[in-house]
Amino acid sequence: MKHILLGKHPSIKKIRELITMVSDTAFNVLILGETGTGKEVVARLLHYASSRRNKRFIKINCAALPLTLLESELFGYKKGAFTGADKSKPGKFELASDGVIFLDEIGDMPLVLQAKMLQVLQSGEFNRLGGTEDVKVNAWVIASTHHDLEKDMKVGLFREDLYYRLNIIKVEMPSLAERKKDIPLLTNHFINEHRRDLKIGDHFKLNGDLRKLFQLYHWPGNVRELSSTILRLMMGDDPEKLRFELLGNMKADGLTPPLKLFLDPSEEAGKGKKGSKEPDIPKSLKDLKRNAANYIEKKVILHALEMTGWNKRQTANILKVSYKTLFYKIDNLGIGREQA
Ligand SMILES: Nc1ncnc2c1ncn2[C@@H]1O[C@H](COP(=O)(O)OP(=O)(O)OP(=O)(O)O)[C@@H](O)[C@H]1O
Numbered sequence: 001m002k003h004i005l006l007g008k009h010p011s012i013k014k015i016r017e018l019i020t021m022v023s024d025t026a027f028n029v030l031i032l033g034e035t036g037t038g039k040e041v042v043a044r045l046l047h048y049a050s051s052r053r054n055k056r057f058i059k060i061n062c063a064a065l066p067l068t069l070l071e072s073e074l075f076g077y078k079k080g081a082f083t084g085a086d087k088s089k090p091g092k093f094e095l096a097s098d099g100v101i102f103l104d105e106i107g108d109m110p111l112v113l114q115a116k117m118l119q120v121l122q123s124g125e126f127n128r129l130g131g132t133e134d135v136k137v138n139a140w141v142i143a144s145t146h147h148d149l150e151k152d153m154k155v156g157l158f159r160e161d162l163y164y165r166l167n168i169i170k171v172e173m174p175s176l177a178e179r180k181k182d183i184p185l186l187t188n189h190f191i192n193e194h195r196r197d198l199k200i201g202d203h204f205k206l207n208g209d210l211r212k213l214f215q216l217y218h219w220p221g222n223v224r225e226l227s228s229t230i231l232r233l234m235m236g237d238d239p240e241k242l243r244f245e246l247l248g249n250m251k252a253d254g255l256t257p258p259l260k261l262f263l264d265p266s267e268e269a270g271k272g273k274k275g276s277k278e279p280d281i282p283k284s285l286k287d288l289k290r291n292a293a294n295y296i297e298k299k300v301i302l303h304a305l306e307m308t309g310w311n312k313r314q315t316a317n318i319l320k321v322s323y324k325t326l327f328y329k330i331d332n333l334g335i336g337r338e339q340a
């Protein structure tokens with residue numbers, strides 16, 4: 001069983017408790033949270049913890065299908081209901097009978113279908129398209145979305161009555177940034193998980209710089225992003241490039257990464273030398289800024305040189321500096337082929 005909800009943060013502990021409490025009530029559940037926070041994990045755990053665990057868990061992604069297809073997928077159809085319906089087909093609601101129907105991305109459900117969904121939830125029954133007999137809803141309805149439904153309701157994109165129908169039990173997934181203390185635990189978990197999946201030995205080590213950065217990074221893609229970042233590293237991505245990518249993402253999202261993270265690791269290492277009286281932090285903000293700027297400049301120039309196979313004219317073109325400036329910088333920053 002691969003679905004686990006790890007975390008020591010109080011909000012995660014509460015969700016784990018809630019899962020065991022509500023799993024046999026069959027009250028509608030609405031799971032809210034940003035992308036990658038574990039909404040599907042919770043839905044599957046609810047199913048697993050309930051007496052419905054031996055019945056089906058049917059997931060339908062409401063964002064992935066156009067209106068008519070989504071409707072027929074949900075409720076099924078009778079032979080002849082529309083052109084091309086040459087035989088009857090049960091919908092997901094029927095297939096999930098006595099089990100769970102997971103309405104993923106419900107916030108993207110078109111309004112017309114929201115109206116039908118409300119009516120189905122109110123009456124507890126529905127008709128297949130083109131059919132007349134009533135089919136009872138026996139599935140446990142669990143819905144999830146990354147949308148802010150309260151906002152969507154205000155602008156008329158989500159029906160308020162449907163919201164209250166679904167929102168009997170609300171589970172709000174915290175973002176990873178809200179529970180940074182869980183990052184080391186999750187990091188180790190994913191290292192082990194990917195190690196098993198990739199069938200590799202335990203030689204992979206996450207370097208200290210990245211561990212520190214993982215703690216500071218804002219993880220817009222939440223737990224999924226952490227997992228895939230670790231996977232990339234384990235599959236051979238350059239840790240240094242990744243470090244710059246994460247720092248770049250932070251800047252692009254308007255966050256200021258601590259300048260210390262821009263320092264050349266070799267300079268940092270030098271500071272720790274035996275007998276060195278150097279403090280941990282460089283002398284002045286000006287020095288720190290200069291170091292950071294030099295370090296970034298060096299990395300960018302090196303990268304461009306690598307791209308062009310050390311063709312300096314092309315590199316100068318790419319970087320939009322004169323040939324002379326590039327030469328000066330290469331010399332001044334001490335860039336050599338051995339660093340590539
Ligand atoms: N607390 C957690 N412990 C362990 N793994 C987790 C946790 N939360 C999420 N994951 C893992 O992160 C990944 C994303 O989780 P999930 O698919 O449940 O997110 P989601 O909220 O449904 O995202 P989306 O909105 O993008 O569909 C999965 O691989 C899941 O196993």
Ligand SMILES: [Mg+2]
Pocket residue numbers: 039040104
């Ligand atoms: Mg999901």
